[in-house]
Amino acid sequence: MTAPAPIDVEELFADPEFSGASISPDGTRLAYLAPWSGRTNVWVRGIDQEHADAVCVTHDDRRGIRRYFWTDDPRWLLYLQDTDGNEDWHLHRVDLGAPGEPAVDLTPMASGSRVMHVEPFRAVPGSVLVSMNRRPLDVDVFRIDVATGATALHRENPDRQGGFVFGPGGEVVAQSQAADGTFEYHAVDAATGQRRLFHRQGGPEHPLGVHPARITPDGAGLLVGSYQDSDDLRLVRVDIATGDETVVAALDGHSLCIAEAVSPAAAPTLFTSRRTGEVLAARFVGDRPVIHVVDPGFAEVYAALSRLSDGVLAGLSSDESERWWVATFAHDREPGLTHLYDHGTGESRLLFRPYPRLDPAELAPMTPVAFAARDGLPLHGFLTLPVGVEPEALPLVLFLHGGPWFHDVWGYHPTAQFLAGRGYAVLQVNFRGSSGYGRRHTTAAIKEFAGAMHDDVIDAADWAVKQGYADPARIGIFGGSYGGYSALVGVTVTPDYFAAAVDYCGISSLPNFMRTLPEFLHPQMVNNFLLYCGDPADPEQEADLLARSPITMVDRIRTPLLVVQGANDVRVVKAESDAIVEALRARGVAVEYLVADDEGHGFQNPENVMTMFRTVERHFAEHLGGRGEDQP
Numbered sequence: 001m002t003a004p005a006p007i008d009v010e011e012l013f014a015d016p017e018f019s020g021a022s023i024s025p026d027g028t029r030l031a032y033l034a035p036w037s038g039r040t041n042v043w044v045r046g047i048d049q050e051h052a053d054a055v056c057v058t059h060d061d062r063r064g065i066r067r068y069f070w071t072d073d074p075r076w077l078l079y080l081q082d083t084d085g086n087e088d089w090h091l092h093r094v095d096l097g098a099p100g101e102p103a104v105d106l107t108p109m110a111s112g113s114r115v116m117h118v119e120p121f122r123a124v125p126g127s128v129l130v131s132m133n134r135r136p137l138d139v140d141v142f143r144i145d146v147a148t149g150a151t152a153l154h155r156e157n158p159d160r161q162g163g164f165v166f167g168p169g170g171e172v173v174a175q176s177q178a179a180d181g182t183f184e185y186h187a188v189d190a191a192t193g194q195r196r197l198f199h200r201q202g203g204p205e206h207p208l209g210v211h212p213a214r215i216t217p218d219g220a221g222l223l224v225g226s227y228q229d230s231d232d233l234r235l236v237r238v239d240i241a242t243g244d245e246t247v248v249a250a251l252d253g254h255s256l257c258i259a260e261a262v263s264p265a266a267a268p269t270l271f272t273s274r275r276t277g278e279v280l281a282a283r284f285v286g287d288r289p290v291i292h293v294v295d296p297g298f299a300e301v302y303a304a305l306s307r308l309s310d311g312v313l314a315g316l317s318s319d320e321s322e323r324w325w326v327a328t329f330a331h332d333r334e335p336g337l338t339h340l341y342d343h344g345t346g347e348s349r350l351l352f353r354p355y356p357r358l359d360p361a362e363l364a365p366m367t368p369v370a371f372a373a374r375d376g377l378p379l380h381g382f383l384t385l386p387v388g389v390e391p392e393a394l395p396l397v398l399f400l401h402g403g404p405w406f407h408d409v410w411g412y413h414p415t416a417q418f419l420a421g422r423g424y425a426v427l428q429v430n431f432r433g434s435s436g437y438g439r440r441h442t443t444a445a446i447k448e449f450a451g452a453m454h455d456d457v458i459d460a461a462d463w464a465v466k467q468g469y470a471d472p473a474r475i476g477i478f479g480g481s482y483g484g485y486s487a488l489v490g491v492t493v494t495p496d497y498f499a500a501a502v503d504y505c506g507i508s509s510l511p512n513f514m515r516t517l518p519e520f521l522h523p524q525m526v527n528n529f530l531l532y533c534g535d536p537a538d539p540e541q542e543a544d545l546l547a548r549s550p551i552t553m554v555d556r557i558r559t560p561l562l563v564v565q566g567a568n569d570v571r572v573v574k575a576e577s578d579a580i581v582e583a584l585r586a587r588g589v590a591v592e593y594l595v596a597d598d599e600g601h602g603f604q605n606p607e608n609v610m611t612m613f614r615t616v617e618r619h620f621a622e623h624l625g626g627r628g629e630d631q632p
Contacts, residue, residue, distance in 0.1 A: 003388035016354035027319030039064035057099040085600020122168035160523035167215030207528040211261040217277035231438040254284040267314040285436035287368035332366040335412030364420040381429035394425040395624040396470035402481030407434040431456035450548035480504035488550035491559040500623035510545040511536035566599030
């Protein structure tokens with residue numbers, strides 16, 4: 001066997017040359033993301049044109065743009081942007097008739113207020129509904145006229161624990177929470193504002209709220225993710241008039257994939273028709289994501305799209321006529337292939353490869369794996385092994401996702417490829433509490449931070465050792481957000497287990513973390529951190545939270561540690577990382593600390609990303625014995 005040379009950090013972690021493609025409502029133009037002035041921006045071109053003919057319609061040279069939206073009028077395009085990662089999102093408008101003109105901020109707000117959600121409002125063409133906290137502690141819904149920027153309060157939210165779901169005809173459903181965290185849905189009379197309860201469902205199994213939740217195009221039903229009497233999350237239609245439930249999409253042994261509830265960059269739970277608003281297909285969690293077609297009329301389109309790639313459909317858009325389709329596919333070694341398909345003729349063409357300089361043959365396959373935790377709970381994960389290397393007694397990196405109500409999926413992950421290319425076996429485990437594996441798997445994490453959730457991580461590494469993949473003396477741990485907390489738990493609760501660790505924006509003190517989250521989020525914590533961890537306002541529970549916090553066990557750390565932090569992080573504030581670093585340095589324990597002043601909860605600017613992974617490369621090479629780019 002001959003291992004290929006490690007791929008340069010600059011190649012693996014560069015922004016994609018093309019990504020995020022979608023088609024305009026009238027089917028005449030394509031929009032997509034591509035670099036401009038060293039940052040990702042939005043470009044637009046005719047459907048038959050090439051990139052050389054495209055026009056860059058946004059000009060952000062500070063942080064880059066990741067999220068944009070077509071409106072029902074193809075003249076206007078919208079995008080979201082914050083400042084240096086502070087998550088104070090603003091909605092901006094671009095006039096495609098005058099792309100050289102500066103973008104217009106449609107949501108000027110004071111610092112600390114932000115746009116939470118944007119959706120078209122079919123009942124009033126030319127407008128969008130925007131959820132934002134102009135009142136700092138209250139998230140209200142505003143209607144914005146895209147062309148003029150005129151903004152009007154659409155619904156004031158009287159319930160900080162609740163919110164609204166809007167239908168295409170102006171229908172309104174209010175969501176609230178009972179004292180026990182149960183979600184309640186009320187039909188709202190448009191004229192009187194009176195509410196009528198028509199549906200209730202449990203809280204603990206929905207730590208991030210019920211997702212999805214949307215009104216059907218006819219205005220008569222509410223689509224929700226519900227477990228009903230199953231362990232699997234299903235797509236269910238609730239009749240607003242009667243409360244009767246009908247299963248729309250369900251797969252035995254599989255749950256709806258709700259990763260987009262945590263990360264807007266994740267693949268969508270539902271694919272919907274731009275023309276009718278009906279659900280076309282639903283995504284379920286599996287060894288590879290499973291696309292379940294719901295609309296019989298879409299089956300023919302989906303069959304044609306599936307022939308374009310051996311990956312899994314991850315992104316989809318169409319024009320209003322549904323003749324033209326833009327489809328993007330997830331794949332572990334050929335990510336983001338994007339095709340334009342003409343359903344009228346059956347013809348298609350490749351629009352782009354996001355990473356044209358990467359050779360799929362040199363990338364490592366991601367293999368689904370499964371094993372049992374010590375208490376018998378089934379666990380699933382993904383193993384990425386170096387190419388051209390005997391998979392025996394390798395240095396292993398446990399690479400852990402954030403959330404924790406999120407999950408790793410099969411597909412391309414540059415960090416896994418980066419580590420595998422440097423000689424490490426990479427294991428990603430969906431420990432208890434991860435979404436996507438059923439009600440029991442999620443709720444098994446209640447009060448198990450630094451407990452059974454950590455046991456799952458150790459059990460995963462022990463499995464890799466038992467299978468012969470990993471050298472028990474060379475196991476590393478690396479994670480971000482909750483994964484960073486998990487890395488710190490690893491080097492405190494089990495101080496002799498890991499040979500190296502990387503904490504990326506991780507929590508060190510659970511009470512401080514919960515208290516320093518943005519205040520408007522606190523009422524939304526009933527079914528997540530308050531339930532799964534405890535209430536820091538209660539002295540007894542705060543004591544338990546501290547006992548599960550790495551900062552109170554910092555004197556046990558002897559594993560070589562790298563800490564990475566964005567200075568503008570509003571989720572896990574910089575003080576969380578400062579506390580760990582200062583405590584270690586006070587003891588004379590060496591710890592490397594990398595802070596970026598223009599980043600938030602995760603690095604985005606290319607120069608910071610490159611610096612971080614160069615540092616990670618050196619750290620693991622020194623302590624786990626992997627190789628760098630300059631090593632054979």
